[in-house]
Amino acid sequence: MSGLVLKGVSREFGPVKAVNDVDLEVPNGRFVCLLGPSGCGKTTLLRMIAGLDVPTAGSISIDGEDITRLPTHKRNLGMVFQSLALFPHLTVGGNIAYALRIRGLSREEQAHRVEELLALVHLPGYADRAVSKLSGGQRQRVAIARALAVSPRLFLLDEPLSALDAKLREAMQVELRQLQQQLGITTIVVTHDQREAMTMADTVIVMQGGEIRQAASPVEIYRKPADTFVADFIGSTNLIDIARDGDHVTLLGRQTSVAMPYGVSKATLSVRPEDVELTAPTEDLPEAKITFVRDLGGAIEFFLDAGGTQVIAVTSPRARPEVAIGDRVGLRLDPARSVVLTR
Amino acid sequence: MRREPAHGLAQHLPVIFPGLMLTVFFIVPFGTMVLVSFFRRQQGGFYVPDFVLANYARFLTPFFGNVLAFSLYLAIAVAVVSLIVAVPFTYLIARSRRQTQVIWLVALLSILSLSEVIIGFAWSTLLSRTAGITNLLVRVGLMDAPKALVPGFGAVLTGMVYQAMPYAVLVLYPSMVRLDPTLTEAARTLGASPLKAFFTVVLPALRTTLIATLIMAFIFALGSYLLPQILGRPSHWTLSVLITDQALYQSNMPFAAAMAVFLVLVSLALVTLTMFVGKKLEA
Amino acid sequence: MERFLSRLYLALVGIFLAAPIVVVTGVSFNEKQNLAFPPQGFSFHWFAEIFVNPEWFRALVASVLLAITSAALAVAIALPLAWFLWRRVAPWARVFQLLGVAPFTLPPVITALGFLTFWATSGFYGQPWTAVIAHAIFFVTLPLVTLTLGFSSIDRSLTEAAATMGADDRTVFRTVVLPLILPYVVSGYAFAFVLSLNEYIVAYMTIGFVQETLPIKVFNALRYGYTPTMAAVSVLFVAVTATVFGLIARFGDLPKLMGAMSSKD
Numbered sequence: 001m002s003g004l005v006l007k008g009v010s011r012e013f014g015p016v017k018a019v020n021d022v023d024l025e026v027p028n029g030r031f032v033c034l035l036g037p038s039g040c041g042k043t044t045l046l047r048m049i050a051g052l053d054v055p056t057a058g059s060i061s062i063d064g065e066d067i068t069r070l071p072t073h074k075r076n077l078g079m080v081f082q083s084l085a086l087f088p089h090l091t092v093g094g095n096i097a098y099a100l101r102i103r104g105l106s107r108e109e110q111a112h113r114v115e116e117l118l119a120l121v122h123l124p125g126y127a128d129r130a131v132s133k134l135s136g137g138q139r140q141r142v143a144i145a146r147a148l149a150v151s152p153r154l155f156l157l158d159e160p161l162s163a164l165d166a167k168l169r170e171a172m173q174v175e176l177r178q179l180q181q182q183l184g185i186t187t188i189v190v191t192h193d194q195r196e197a198m199t200m201a202d203t204v205i206v207m208q209g210g211e212i213r214q215a216a217s218p219v220e221i222y223r224k225p226a227d228t229f230v231a232d233f234i235g236s237t238n239l240i241d242i243a244r245d246g247d248h249v250t251l252l253g254r255q256t257s258v259a260m261p262y263g264v265s266k267a268t269l270s271v272r273p274e275d276v277e278l279t280a281p282t283e284d285l286p287e288a289k290i291t292f293v294r295d296l297g298g299a300i301e302f303f304l305d306a307g308g309t310q311v312i313a314v315t316s317p318r319a320r321p322e323v324a325i326g327d328r329v330g331l332r333l334d335p336a337r338s339v340v341l342t343r
Numbered sequence: 344m345r346r347e348p349a350h351g352l353a354q355h356l357p358v359i360f361p362g363l364m365l366t367v368f369f370i371v372p373f374g375t376m377v378l379v380s381f382f383r384r385q386q387g388g389f390y391v392p393d394f395v396l397a398n399y400a401r402f403l404t405p406f407f408g409n410v411l412a413f414s415l416y417l418a419i420a421v422a423v424v425s426l427i428v429a430v431p432f433t434y435l436i437a438r439s440r441r442q443t444q445v446i447w448l449v450a451l452l453s454i455l456s457l458s459e460v461i462i463g464f465a466w467s468t469l470l471s472r473t474a475g476i477t478n479l480l481v482r483v484g485l486m487d488a489p490k491a492l493v494p495g496f497g498a499v500l501t502g503m504v505y506q507a508m509p510y511a512v513l514v515l516y517p518s519m520v521r522l523d524p525t526l527t528e529a530a531r532t533l534g535a536s537p538l539k540a541f542f543t544v545v546l547p548a549l550r551t552t553l554i555a556t557l558i559m560a561f562i563f564a565l566g567s568y569l570l571p572q573i574l575g576r577p578s579h580w581t582l583s584v585l586i587t588d589q590a591l592y593q594s595n596m597p598f599a600a601a602m603a604v605f606l607v608l609v610s611l612a613l614v615t616l617t618m619f620v621g622k623k624l625e626a
Numbered sequence: 627m628e629r630f631l632s633r634l635y636l637a638l639v640g641i642f643l644a645a646p647i648v649v650v651t652g653v654s655f656n657e658k659q660n661l662a663f664p665p666q667g668f669s670f671h672w673f674a675e676i677f678v679n680p681e682w683f684r685a686l687v688a689s690v691l692l693a694i695t696s697a698a699l700a701v702a703i704a705l706p707l708a709w710f711l712w713r714r715v716a717p718w719a720r721v722f723q724l725l726g727v728a729p730f731t732l733p734p735v736i737t738a739l740g741f742l743t744f745w746a747t748s749g750f751y752g753q754p755w756t757a758v759i760a761h762a763i764f765f766v767t768l769p770l771v772t773l774t775l776g777f778s779s780i781d782r783s784l785t786e787a788a789a790t791m792g793a794d795d796r797t798v799f800r801t802v803v804l805p806l807i808l809p810y811v812v813s814g815y816a817f818a819f820v821l822s823l824n825e826y827i828v829a830y831m832t833i834g835f836v837q838e839t840l841p842i843k844v845f846n847a848l849r850y851g852y853t854p855t856m857a858a859v860s861v862l863f864v865a866v867t868a869t870v871f872g873l874i875a876r877f878g879d880l881p882k883l884m885g886a887m888s889s890k891d
Contacts, residue, residue: 052786072789073797085787089805099791102801150792349714357706358719364703365725368763369737372744376736379743432639435632437886445875448884449868454643455817456867457650458824458841461860464848465646468653476645508643517775517885537628559731566733568827569845583735587827590739591834596746603739607732 002063003027004049004154004186009058010210011044018044020210021058026203028063031180031187033197036207037233042190043158045207049188050156051075062153075154078147082159084139086131092118092142093127099149117145120179137168144176148183155180155187161196173199194234198222206230227343231270238276238311240269240333242340251333252286252306258335261342268341269333276313277332278302278321285330290323306331380600390597398601407585407602414565414581415609421503421564422557428504429511430553434545436512437519444520451509459506463573466502467493470574498574503567507560514559518552554621558614565610582606647864654857672858682855685843688754689823692839696761697818701769701811703762708773709803712780723770730767737764738831745832752836760832761822768821769814775885776810813874813883820867 006024010017019041026032034042047053049060051072059068067075087095094101096117097110105113111127118124121141126134134142140160147155160176161169177200180187191197197204198218205215206229214226225231228239240251244265248255251269260267281287288306300320304311311331315321323329349355383393401407436447457465469475470492480486492498526548530540546553568583582602590599657667676682707726711719729737741760745751780803788798826841834842844856874880 050786050790052789071794072786073792073794075790076792077790079787079790081783081787083781083783085781085783087784087787087802089802098788098793098801102791102793102797146787146791156790346713346715349710349716354714357710358716358722361703361707361726362719362722364763365722365766368744368759369725369729369740372740373736375743375747376740379747428639428642431635435636441881444886445880448880449871449875450640450643452820452871453864453868454647456820456824456863457646457860458844458863459826460841460845460848461650461856462646464844464856465649468649469645505642505646513884520881520886562731562733566735568735573848583733586735586739587831590742590831596743599739600743603736607736610733 003030004188005061006045006049007059007061009045009048009055009060011041011048011053012056017210019048019055022210022212024205024212024215026186026188028186029184031177031200031202032189033201033204034188034190034207035194035197035204035233036192038192040207041210042192042207044210046156046158046188046190049154050077050079076150076152078149078152078155080143080147080157080160082162084143084163086139086143086146088131090131091127092123092129092131092134095131095142096127096146096149098146103150113149117149120148121145136164137172140164140172144179148185151185153186155185157187157189159190159192161191162193169193169196170199176200198234206233208233223337224339225270225341228268228270228341231339231341236273236312238269238271238273239341240271240309240311242267242269252288252309252331254284254286256333256335258333258338258340260340264342269338270341271333271338273301273312273314275334275337276311277334278313278315278323279330279332281328281330285332288329288331290325290327290329293325304329304331376600377604379597380604382597382600384595384597398597399605401598402602402605410580410582410585411605411609413579414583415613417499417503417571417579417581418561418564420500421507421567422561424500424504425507425511425560426553426557429508429515429556430546431541433512433515433519434541437516437522438524448516451512454509459567459569460573462502462506463570466498466505467573470498470501493574494576494579496575496579499571499579502570502574503564506567506570507563510563511556511560514556515549515552518549522548550621554617558617561613561617562610565606647861650857650860650864653854654861656854656857659853672854673862675853675855676859676862679855681838682843682859685838685840686859688837689840692754692757692761692829693819693822696758696765696822697769697815699758699762700766700818701815703766704769704773704814705807705811708770708777709799709807711774712777723774726770727767729764734764734825734827738828741828742831752833754833754837757829757833757837757839760828761825762818764825764828765818765821768817769811772810772814772817772883773807776807776814776883779882780806809874809878809883812878816870816874820870823863 004024004026006022009019009022009024011019022045034045036042044053048055051067051070055068059066061067087098090098093111093114096114100110100113114127115124118126121144123138123141123145126138126142131139131142140163143160161172164172173196180200189197189200201218203215204218204221206213206221208229214221214230216224221230221234225234225237231237232239242249242251242256242258242260244260249258249260250256251258258269279285286306288304288311290302291305292303294301294303298317299314300317302313302315302323304313313331321329349358378392379390380398381394381396382390383395383397384390402411436444439447472489472491475489475492477486477489477492481489522545526544527537527540530544531537535543565581566583567581568587571579571581571584583606586599586602586606589595589602654672655668655670656672657669676686704726707719707722710716711723737760741756742751745753745756750756784802784806785798788802793801824841826845829839830842833839838846840859844859847853847856871880874883
C-alpha cells in the first residue's frame with residue numbers, strides 16, 4: 001500500500017521492551033498523533049520511523065520500499081525535536097537552509113527557499129537573526145520551517161510544543177494542523193497531551209507499555225474507548241464495576257438495562273462525567289451522597305460517593321441541580337452513552 | 344545521534360592514530376623504564392640487560408627512606424594547603440558575576456604560563472633578606488630587622504602551593520560553578536548561616552571534586568623538581584630531584600628508573616587509598 | 627560584613643597570586659645587571675636582549691617552535707580520540723583515554739625518564755623532534771580533557787537533526803560537530819602551547835644536552851649567573867598568555883570553555 005507501514009516492530013533495550021510488536025499503517029497525507037504517558041514507547045517508535053533507532057524485530061516501509069535499516073540521512077524526512085535542536089552556530093536562515101546547503105543548492109536558490117519557508121511560518125525577514133535572540137514560539141516556527149525545507153516524505157515531530165506556554169501551545173496546534181492540510185504532508189506527532197492530539201490528528205494512536213491500545217479518530221477514541229486504560233487516559237471518566245447476576249446486570253447495587261456481552265460475568269462501565277445525571281433518589285436508580293462540589297464557572301463538578309465507589313458528574317451552570325454537600329441523590333447513567341469494557 | 348559500536352576498519356580509523364601514538368610513545372617508554380630498572384649498571388654510565396634487584400635494594404638505606412618520607416610529607420602538605428586556599432577562593436569566584444569570573448580565569452591561566460624556574464626565582468626574591476617582604480614588615484613596624492625566609496621548608500611550601508593553585512582552582516571551578524545555588528538558599532531558609540551552609544551543603548555536595556583536586560595537587564607536588572632545589576636546602580630535596588640527579592649526573596639509569604617505578608607505585612597506592620577513604624566517607 | 631570578608635579573602639589570594647609577577651616585572655625593568663627588588667632605574671634593555679642576544683633568541687625560537695608543533699600534535703592525537711569516545715559505544719577505547727590522561731597525572735619526572743630511556747635505547751636521543759613527541763604525549767591530557775568536556779556539551783539531538791535533513795556522518799562532522807567543538811580545540815591547543823612553552827624537566831631530559839629551550843636557559847641563568855633577561859622573558863610570556871586567553875574570552879565564552887554552563891542557559 002502507499003504510505004507508511006510498520007509490521008511487528010519491536011525494540012528491546014536489554015530486558016526492557018520499549019516497543020512491543022507494533023503494527024501500524026499511515027496512509028499518505030494523514031495526520032497521526034502518537035499519544036501516551038511517558039515511557040509508553042511513543043518516542044522510541046518515532047525514532048525508529050526516523051531511523052535514529054533500529055527495531056530489534058519487524059519491518060518499516062514507505063510506499064512499499066523497505067526502510068527498516070536505511071540510514072536516517074537517506075530517508076528524506078523532516079523532523080522537529082523536543083529540544084528543537086536548532087544549530088546554535090547558524091542563523092535562522094542558516095538553520096533553514098541547512099538541508100539545501102548540504103545538497104549543494106546555489107546561494108540564490110537557498111535564499112529564495114528560506115524566504116518562502118519563513119513566510120509559511122509567519123516570520124518573514126528573520127533570516128539573518130541569531131537563533132538565541134528568538135522567543136520560544138519563534139524558535140518553534142524556525143524548527144518547523146527547517147524540517148519542511150526539502151519537502152520531505154514524512155514530517156515527524158517529537159513533543160514539539162512542550163516548551164511553550166499553554167496559550168501559545170493551543171495557537172500553534174491550530175497553526176500546525178492548518179499547515180499540514182495546506183501541504184498535504186504525512187505527519188506523525190508524538191505527544192503526551194491529549195488535547196493536543198484531539199485538536200490536530202486525523203488518527204490518534206494511544207500507546208501504553210510499548211503497545212498500541214487503540215488507533216482511531218479523536219471522536220471515536222473519546223466515545224468508544226477500546227479498554228479501561230484508553231477510557232481513563234483520554235478525558236476523564238467514571239469506571240464502574242458491573243456484574244452479571246443471573247439474568248440481570250447489576251450496577252452499584254441496582255439492576256440496570258446496560259447489556260453485557262455474552263459469556264462475560266464481570267466488566268467495567270465507562271461513563272463520562274457529563275453523561276451522569278443527578279435526580280431525586282428513587283427505588284430503581286443507584287444512590288449516592290455528594291461529598292464535594294467544584295464550581296469552575298463554565299462547568300460544575302459533583303464528587304459523589306456511591307456505596308464506596310467514587311463517581312463524578314459534570315453539569316453546565318444552567319442545568320445545575322439544587323443540591324448541596326451531604327445530599328443524597330439518584331444517578332441516571334445513559335446506557336447509550338456509556339461503554340462496557342471487558343479489559 | 345545514537346551511539347553505536349564501531350564496525351569495520353573505516354569506523355575504527357579515528358582511534359588508530361591516537362592509539363598508536365599513545366602505545367608507542369607512552370606504554371613503550373614506560374615499559375622500557377621498568378625494564379631498565381632491573382638492568383645492571385656498568386661503569387661509565389652504561390647498563391646491560393639483566394635481572395637484578397640491587398637497584399631496588401638501595402632504597403632500604405635510611406637516606407632514601409628519609410627522602411621518600413619527606414617527599415610524601417611535602418606533597419601531602421602542599422595538597423592540603425592548596426585545597427584549603429583554593430576551595431573558598433574558587434567558591435567566591437564561581438558565585439561572582441560572569442565578567443568578574445572571566446577576569447579571574449584569565450589571571451589564573453596567565454599564572455600557568457609562569458615556568459617553575461621563574462616561580463622559584465620570584466619567591467626566592469620575595470622571601471630574601473635584601474629585597475623580600477620582611478623589609479615591608481620592618482617598615483610597617485611589625486619586625487625589627489629584615490630576615491631571610493629562604494632557603495627553608497616554608498619557602499618550599501609557599502612556592503609549591505603557588506604553583507599548584509591555578510590547577511587546583513581550574514579543577515574545582517566546573518563543579519563549583521555548576522552547583523545549584525538554590526542548594527545553599529535552601530539551607531539558608533532552614534536556618535543555616537552562610538558559613539554553616541558552605542560547610543554542610545556545598546562541601547559535601549562537592550566531595551568527589553575535592554578528592555580529585557587533592558589527588559591532583561598531591562601528585563603534582565610529588566613531581567616537583569625545581570622548587571625544592573631553588574627554595575630549599577638539600578634536606579628538602581625530593582625523590583624527583585634524586586631521580587634526575589642519578590639519571591643525568593651520576594649516569595646511573597637503572598637506579599633512577601627503579602626510583603621512578605617506586606615513585607609511581609607509591610603515588611598509585613596513595614591515590615587508591617585516598618579514593619577508598621573518599622568512598623568510605625560517601626557511604 | 628559577609629561581603630567584606632569575601633572581598634578581603636579574594637584580595638589576599640589575589641595579592642598572593644600577583645606578588646611573584648610584580649617581582650618579576652620589577653626586575654625585568656631594572657637598569658642594573660644585579661637582581662635588585664624594588665628595581666633601580668627603568669629600562670627596556672632586558673626585553674631587547676631577548677631578541678638581540680643570539681643565545682636568548684635561539685632559545686626563544688626553539689621554545690616557540692617546540693610549543694607550536696607539540697601542541698598541534700597533542701590536539702591531533704586528542705581530537706579523533708575524544709570524538710571516537712563520544713560518537714561510539716566502545717568501552718575498550720577507554721583504555722586510550724586513560725593512557726591520554728596518565729602522562730600528565732604521573733609525576734613529570736617519570737614521563738621524562740621514560741622518554742630518556744626510550745630515546746637512548748632507540749638511538750634517537752638528542753634529535754629535536756624527540757622533544758616534540760615527548761611534549762605532545764606529556765600534554766595530550768589537556769586537549770583531551772577540554773575536548774571531552776566540549777563533546778559532552780554538544781546536544782546529540784543536533785547531530786540527529788542534521789541526519790534527518792540528509793547529512794551523512796562525515797557531513798554532520800564537518801557542518802555541525804566541528805563548528806561547535808572548534809572553541810574547545812582552540813582552548814585545548816592554547817593550554818598545551820602555554821605549558822609546553824614553560825616546561826622544563828621533560829625538555830631537559832630529552833634534548834637538554836643538545837639544545838636550550840627558554841626554561842632550560844632560564845634555569846641555567848639562575849644557576850650560573852643572574853641576568854634580568856630571564857625575568858623579561860617571563861613577563862613577555864605572561865603578557866602573551868594573558869592576551870591569548872583574553873582574546874579567547876573576548877570572542878568566546880571562557881567560563882563555558884572552562885566547564886561552566888553556557889551563559890545563555
